[in-house]
Amino acid sequence: MRFVNRHLCLKTILLTTLLASPLVSLEAQAPAPPPRTHQTVNPDRSVTFRYIDATAVKVELSLENTQLPIPMTRDANGLWSVTTPPLEPALYGYSFLADGQPRIDPYNIETGGNVYFSARSLIEVPGDGPQPWDLTDVPHGEVTSHRYTTRIALGLRANQSEYVVYTPPGYDPAAKKSYPVLYLLHGWSEMAPGWVVEGKANYILDNLIAEGKAKPMIVVMPLGYGDTAFLKDYALWGNDEAIEHNLSLYTSALLNEVIPRIESEYRVSKDRDGRAIAGLSMGGLEALSIGLHHTDKFAYVAGFSAAVHRPAFIKSLPVLTPKATNLKVLWVACGTGDGLIEPNRKLAAYLKSQGMPVTAIETPGLHTWPVWRDNLVHFAPLLFQSK
């Protein structure tokens, strides 16, 4: 691939092109496209999924918010298909399992990245009219990715970390107006853009702001690992020391690197009443831990299906009183089909026992994005209303 900077002597160069047809040439190295499959959302909101594999013995559909893989049926040509029952309007992740091996839909560019688990494709089951997570014709905020050199988080290539920032429509960096800020943390196995790519947090905020339901705010979505070694094995979720190590470094990176950078780069409120922290799963653990240890910095704290399953978590909390913490919202939510429901119930009960004004929320659903989008849709309107 070394670059050869030679001006052409056109008349003397007669390299044979391997494929002469301009039609073929645009993707000369690609084979002829095979038959293309597509997924169909039917009028009753059932979805017909299709996947081609002529030799697999068994193909299943793995569908977000459905507990078990759904068997698919093969036709004579090796096209596997299944039609789901009617689904609630939502954006669903899906993949196929061919003899147990994960396969992504090759013809769907809407995918969610996932470092440890295999990636998923995304399909939308529309509702009656626009849904809160839809891209609609309303004024849009902007989404900016920042890379920076971390001195705290471990295991990143060239020590480069990332945070993604949503600024609301009309945000003007040259104006004097400042905005409240929500730190919104992703889950384990995801990267910094997760809340945009899968969570659609930017569209959710665009739509809530357009409807006057949420205050215009800045949303900061930072990479959520103190040490990416924590990503190497799912079994580390059974290792208290590994969890603590990751959380402790992450807390430091957020408080000492990300927040100061945001406050110098954006016109954000610098007092606690203009600052919120929320997260999902691992990010819920981080948000609850950081938020409850630093109520001088955050007036709004939320966990969405937070990974608070260790008994040590409640013990790790500081003494909490409503007066000393002065939290405006303390949100502890989980899907009722999520294996983390009981730890979240226990946490909510504990916080209530301390007299804390918990908003404890249960919604139908598993440990999945439809639950977390829904959480953001209902949590964001509670923020910064007294500012």
Next chain:
Amino acid sequence: MRFVNRHLCLKTILLTTLLASPLVSLEAQAPAPPPRTHQTVNPDRSVTFRYIDATAVKVELSLENTQLPIPMTRDANGLWSVTTPPLEPALYGYSFLADGQPRIDPYNIETGGNVYFSARSLIEVPGDGPQPWDLTDVPHGEVTSHRYTTRIALGLRANQSEYVVYTPPGYDPAAKKSYPVLYLLHGWSEMAPGWVVEGKANYILDNLIAEGKAKPMIVVMPLGYGDTAFLKDYALWGNDEAIEHNLSLYTSALLNEVIPRIESEYRVSKDRDGRAIAGLSMGGLEALSIGLHHTDKFAYVAGFSAAVHRPAFIKSLPVLTPKATNLKVLWVACGTGDGLIEPNRKLAAYLKSQGMPVTAIETPGLHTWPVWRDNLVHFAPLLFQSK
């Protein structure tokens, strides 16, 4: 997925959680992860690729910049593998073909989106020291995605179009300094973020600027379709009318929507000497067409493997003289193994016959990203040097 806002009465709710183990619960709906495959870059820069498919009759590796699919060999357990010859340092797209069906690597989150062709996974073959497209510990620019309502481009959901903007390190919207601007267009079947996700244009600019090789500049990467109906069938590349329709609407959208928005939102130069336009494949056709028809607006024009295969293209150009156009750089480049090499040679010869100072570049390679990254690495330093 309707949201149920009910505060918990913890002692009365006894829903059984389906999976009680907190370890399992974090991805309760996912099956136990199957054996994970990985790709290995060997010390000699050969790459060993692996893919599991116990039943496929034939599995091949589709590797970017390699003309034909590479056969893989099956072991007794259904693990297919192949080791390539040593490769030039570059970032390569790859996918697997199982009995002709495209399969993405399920365990690689680095993927390139592609609307019509199947997606690809990306793997890096490192060189000696950092390469121009690497994420390195230098000051980074920011990458911002903007959505807006188009009144010109057709076929977009809710008429929402997009442009992605790179601002160089140190860019301060509140300062008075203005920057030159490069409009950088993607290829057919890609979307607006393509030059970032696959092209690594932001890292390329970061590295060139850090080394003092390129002037700090703003790079605008807009969605490149006048009518997304043009995306429906690859055969439309044989239809002059469809090509013209898409190009004509796109020209209007870029000149009348994107550029005015950029000039109101960013501190960019508003004269031709501070404006460049370049693109790859379809984007090369667009950049050459728009640039050569509007030399009052652009002083730098470039096509990377431009889709200029129609004889009508040269005929469509205005009369071009060096004096009237006053272009500072006119770059026409193509890979020598690309089926578009001959049309690009013809175009370069025609432009030279008009006395135009063409920089005609040929490099080894096919119609692929390693060629286009390399083009940007060598084209960007030529820009705005006289400003």
